[in-house]
Amino acid sequence: MSATGIESLAARRAGRPDxxxxxxxxxxxxxxxxxxGLSLPALLVIGIVAFLPxxxxxxxxxxxxxxxxxxxxxxxxxxxxxxxxxxxxFEISAVVTVIAILLGYPLAxxxxxxxxxxxxxxxxxxxxxxxxxxxxxTYAWLVLLQRRGVINDWLQGLGLxxxxxxxxxxxxxTLIGMTHIMLxxxxxxxxxxxxxIDRDYxxxxxxxxxxxxxxxxTVFFPLSLPGxxxxxxxxxxxxxxxxxxxxxxxxxxxxxxxxxxxxxxGMYFEWGxxxxxxxxxxxxTLGIFWGLGRLVSLDRVMxxx
Amino acid sequence: xxxxxxxxxxxxxxxxxxxxxxxxxDRIELEIEAGEFLTLLGPSGSGKTTLLMxxxxxxxxxxxxxxxxGSDITRMxxxxxxxxxxxxxxxxFPHMSVTENVxxxxxxxxxxxxxxxxxxxxxxxLVQLGHLAERRIDQLSGGQRQxxxxxxxxxxxxxxxxxxxxLSALDKKLREQMQxxxxxxxxxxxxxxxxxxxxxxxxxxxxxxxxVIDGGRLIQxxxxxxxxxxxxxxxxxxxxxESTLLxxxxxxxxxxxxxxxxxxxxxxxxxxxxxWLVVRPERLVLLDGAAPDGINRFTGTVEDxxxxxxxxxARVRLATGDMLSLRRDTRREVxxxxxxxGEPISLGLxxxxxxxxxxxxx
Amino acid sequence: MHEPFVPHSRRLWLYAFAALVLVFLVAPVFIVIPMSxxxxxxxxxxxxxxxxRWYRNYLESPEWLAATWISLKAAxxxxxxxxxxxxxxxxxxxxxxxxxxxxxxxxxxxxxxxxVIILGVGVFYLYVQIGLVNTLLxxxxxxxxxxxxxxxxxxxxxxxxxxxxxxxxxxxxxATRLRAFMTVTLPQLRNSIVAGGLFAFITSLDEVVIAxxxxxxxxxxxxxxxxxxxxxxxxxxxxxxxxxxxxxxxALLGTAQLLQRRR
Numbered sequence: 001m002s003a004t005g006i007e008s009l010a011a012r013r014a015g016r017p018d019x020x021x022x023x024x025x026x027x028x029x030x031x032x033x034x035x036x037g038l039s040l041p042a043l044l045v046i047g048i049v050a051f052l053p054x055x056x057x058x059x060x061x062x063x064x065x066x067x068x069x070x071x072x073x074x075x076x077x078x079x080x081x082x083x084x085x086x087x088x089x090f091e092i093s094a095v096v097t098v099i100a101i102l103l104g105y106p107l108a109x110x111x112x113x114x115x116x117x118x119x120x121x122x123x124x125x126x127x128x129x130x131x132x133x134x135x136x137x138t139y140a141w142l143v144l145l146q147r148r149g150v151i152n153d154w155l156q157g158l159g160l161x162x163x164x165x166x167x168x169x170x171x172x173x174t175l176i177g178m179t180h181i182m183l184x185x186x187x188x189x190x191x192x193x194x195x196x197i198d199r200d201y202x203x204x205x206x207x208x209x210x211x212x213x214x215x216x217x218t219v220f221f222p223l224s225l226p227g228x229x230x231x232x233x234x235x236x237x238x239x240x241x242x243x244x245x246x247x248x249x250x251x252x253x254x255x256x257x258x259x260x261x262x263x264x265x266g267m268y269f270e271w272g273x274x275x276x277x278x279x280x281x282x283x284x285t286l287g288i289f290w291g292l293g294r295l296v297s298l299d300r301v302m303x304x305x
Numbered sequence: 306x307x308x309x310x311x312x313x314x315x316x317x318x319x320x321x322x323x324x325x326x327x328x329x330x331d332r333i334e335l336e337i338e339a340g341e342f343l344t345l346l347g348p349s350g351s352g353k354t355t356l357l358m359x360x361x362x363x364x365x366x367x368x369x370x371x372x373x374x375g376s377d378i379t380r381m382x383x384x385x386x387x388x389x390x391x392x393x394x395x396x397x398f399p400h401m402s403v404t405e406n407v408x409x410x411x412x413x414x415x416x417x418x419x420x421x422x423x424x425x426x427x428x429x430x431l432v433q434l435g436h437l438a439e440r441r442i443d444q445l446s447g448g449q450r451q452x453x454x455x456x457x458x459x460x461x462x463x464x465x466x467x468x469x470x471x472l473s474a475l476d477k478k479l480r481e482q483m484q485x486x487x488x489x490x491x492x493x494x495x496x497x498x499x500x501x502x503x504x505x506x507x508x509x510x511x512x513x514x515x516x517v518i519d520g521g522r523l524i525q526x527x528x529x530x531x532x533x534x535x536x537x538x539x540x541x542x543x544x545x546x547e548s549t550l551l552x553x554x555x556x557x558x559x560x561x562x563x564x565x566x567x568x569x570x571x572x573x574x575x576x577x578x579x580x581w582l583v584v585r586p587e588r589l590v591l592l593d594g595a596a597p598d599g600i601n602r603f604t605g606t607v608e609d610x611x612x613x614x615x616x617x618x619a620r621v622r623l624a625t626g627d628m629l630s631l632r633r634d635t636r637r638e639v640x641x642x643x644x645x646x647g648e649p650i651s652l653g654l655x656x657x658x659x660x661x662x663x664x665x666x667x
Numbered sequence: 668m669h670e671p672f673v674p675h676s677r678r679l680w681l682y683a684f685a686a687l688v689l690v691f692l693v694a695p696v697f698i699v700i701p702m703s704x705x706x707x708x709x710x711x712x713x714x715x716x717x718x719x720r721w722y723r724n725y726l727e728s729p730e731w732l733a734a735t736w737i738s739l740k741a742a743x744x745x746x747x748x749x750x751x752x753x754x755x756x757x758x759x760x761x762x763x764x765x766x767x768x769x770x771x772x773x774x775x776x777x778x779x780x781x782x783v784i785i786l787g788v789g790v791f792y793l794y795v796q797i798g799l800v801n802t803l804l805x806x807x808x809x810x811x812x813x814x815x816x817x818x819x820x821x822x823x824x825x826x827x828x829x830x831x832x833x834x835x836x837x838x839x840x841x842a843t844r845l846r847a848f849m850t851v852t853l854p855q856l857r858n859s860i861v862a863g864g865l866f867a868f869i870t871s872l873d874e875v876v877i878a879x880x881x882x883x884x885x886x887x888x889x890x891x892x893x894x895x896x897x898x899x900x901x902x903x904x905x906x907x908x909x910x911x912x913x914x915x916x917x918a919l920l921g922t923a924q925l926l927q928r929r930r
């Protein structure tokens with residue numbers, strides 16, 4: 001028995017049963033610590049393999065020729081080639097997001113109007129590509145879009161074009177591939193949000209004299225916005241750091257932040273430059289995820305109502 | 306399978322439980338006799354379930370001592386306390402059959418196979434569900450699950466039986482039937498039982514004594530009949546049974562309702578704050594003419610009369626503006642004697658039936 | 668029942684549009700599989716002749732088989748590392764409910780939020796210093812940082828559905844905390860755990876970017892080999908490998924989905 005134990009035993013004998021607070025608090029702390037300790041192996045692996053190197057990159061981005069410096073960041077602001085890379089990354093992410101909304105929202109809307117059974121059957125068609133390795137899907141687009149690929153075959157066979165179109169190893173191919181990969185990330189959260197909207201709202205709007213189109217725009221669409229925004233932000237942020245698909249389908253004609261980081265680190269061993277770009281990408285990504293977290297909790301609040 | 310162990314007493318000594326600055330329990334002092342059926346009664350959030358969790362060992366108090374049979378078990382882990390627990394949602398293990406569920410505590414105690422089989426069969430017999438031994442849990446009705454949970458909690462002859470709102474998920478008829486069965490089970494086993502409920506009628510029906518808990522404090526500890534007849538505070542009077550509370554003031558050493566002095570034959574419990582006259586609707590009598598001595602008189606007009614089957618409830622607006630409720634049985638001659646809506650009425654409350662309570666305990 | 672709010676005839680354009688989007692979504696996946704059975708050197712759809720030559724090519728190539736073997740080893744080991752770690756973390760943090768625990772929960776899913784390219788560069792930099800480049804251990808650890816969050820999230824979701832009173836009752840009935848977990852909680856989390864394990868396996872198997880940095884030459888994973896094959900020239904053998912991967916992913920993740928729903 002610990003010293004405090006003996007003391008409190010004495011105090012209790014003296015008629016003070018509440019004198020055992022310190023030892024009970026110690027028990028409580030010990031139990032909490034044991035439970036928390038169960039997460040330590042996982043925290044250790046992730047801390048060492050994920051956070052430590054990320055922190056290291058952060059550090060490296062401020063080191064030039066052995067001393068503290070903002071040189072890497074200055075270069076990024078000064079050099080037109082870097083600015084262009086940031087701009088095209090931002091641009092292609094925005095374009096993919098917009099296309100994904102235009103393609104995904106109507107589909108999500110339609111699915112939300114179907115019976116639960118029919119919708120979950122059709123959702124399989126969204127999930128199968130979602131579950132398929134993105135490398136495999138990128139490969140599929142390569143095969144479909146190349147000069148002697150399936151699409152060009154068909155277009156020529158139908159007499160729509162005389163010479164094969166350049167569909168891949170350029171901006172177009174990158175856009176098609178990225179949109180395809182990202183589309184499920186938009187459809188799934190949007191669909192989930194649309195499902196929770198009570199159809200009685202639309203009936204109420206109609207009974208109050210709104211045309212179906214007007215009812216949609218004034219009632220349904222605003223209610224679906226949080227889900228749609230969550231999906232759109234997710235797509236946008238995933239595009240910002242996307243590497244595999246643009247690297248394979250862009251054919252070197254599209255240069256994004258992720259690819260420049262890979263070049264700097266993997267080919268030229270320019271850790272400083274790679275780190276500085278990485279830090280900017282990381283800050284942007286985590287910032288958007290933070291905003292997304294706020295939005296999704298908002299979404300949940302609305303869902304509970 | 307009657308418990309061959311002597312039943313044990315329990316004592317809470319200055320038990321407090323704080324979450325940050327919030328006091329879930331505040332210096333609870335409570336002694337429970339060996340073999341007693343004690344109910345912890347209180348509204349939700351009062352701390353009654355917390356107290357039960359502390360006793361079971363699922364949480365620990367911030368300070369204070371819990372004693373069982375005279376020895377301190379405050380820091381003992383739950384698996385060594387030897388208590389049977391029944392939860393509101395039964396918490397039966399869905400991946401085990403009825404037999405496996407009931408045998409679980411015996412397997413944990415490494416009892417020999419034959420003994421497990423025999424005691425499980427006895428326990429199932431005790432709750433009259435021997436024929437369901439091989440069923441899966443999801444094949445049982447709510448009432449059956451309740452009994453299996455009970456069998457599992459007593460099969461190992463625990464020292465104490467703890468029940469946390471065990472009947473609240475059942476419908477009214479089944480609940481009333483189970484109340485009586487649990488009561489019988491307690492009489493047969495003689496096991497010290499702590500029962501948590503927010504249903505005051507259930508508490509009055511089942512218990513040897515009721516501990517009323519509110520805001521983390523023990524407000525009153527009493528046998529059901531005297532708890533009903535002599536509430537200690539306004540909260541208890543309001544929470545237990547049906548009552549109307551009328552504000553009274555102390556004037557020259559006695560209490561008065563408005564200008565009218567109140568005759569009272571019961572001591573007023575000590576306390577703080579304003580005082581209230583507790584009027585139970587079934588204790589009122591109809592007066593015609595003047596009130597005899599020792600009867601408090603209330604006059605007013607009948608606001609409405611609601612027929613509720615075996616009884617009816619009449620609401621009366623007093624001259625002071627306060628409302629009073631009167632409950633009568635619905636025999637023809639009683640109903641015929643009642644004034645109708647809008648008519649004047651005169652009600653009497655005998656001094657022996659008159660109770661005045663303080664706003665809160667001292 | 669489910670009566671459409673607008674008559675079907677007036678929203679035909681919506682049906683047509685949605686159908687086109689669905690075709691866009693599934694077409695690549697469903698075109699790769701038939702093409703993998705093509706008999707020709709150039710991939711066309713529909714294939715002019717059918718054969719198993721690209722599958723034979725795959726099975727007879729020591730490089731492809733070696734890469735497959737490395738990927739499978741990494742995926743199995745990642746599952747074996749990530750699943751127990753993820754379960755322990757999910758249980759401990761779910762039960763302790765402190766601010767620190769909430770922060771740890773956030774920290775443990777953060778690897779999924781960091782762009783993989785940054786993790787790739789970072790892990791590469793770390794491994795260069797400690798000599799883990801091109802090792803199976805390095806690969807397994809790196810894949811675990813992506814797999815642990817999946818297991819933790821899946822098991823935490825399972826625990827939220829699980830009635831913790833069951834574990835309490837088990838403890839009062841005489842089981843220690845560990846024994847109560849093993850006999851009562853764990854069997855009921857089975858579906859979530861299997862689902863989490865399947866996520867972990869597929870996460871490792873499909874991972875490309877980190878492998879690009881830390882596995883090369885004879886230590887190349889399957890995806891890394893595919894990536895190089897795609898950059899250099901489009902080898903139809905990849906169609907065969909891809910088809911196998913599609914079938915495997917859809918089967919495993921479909922199972923995971925069903926298990927989670929049945930919880």
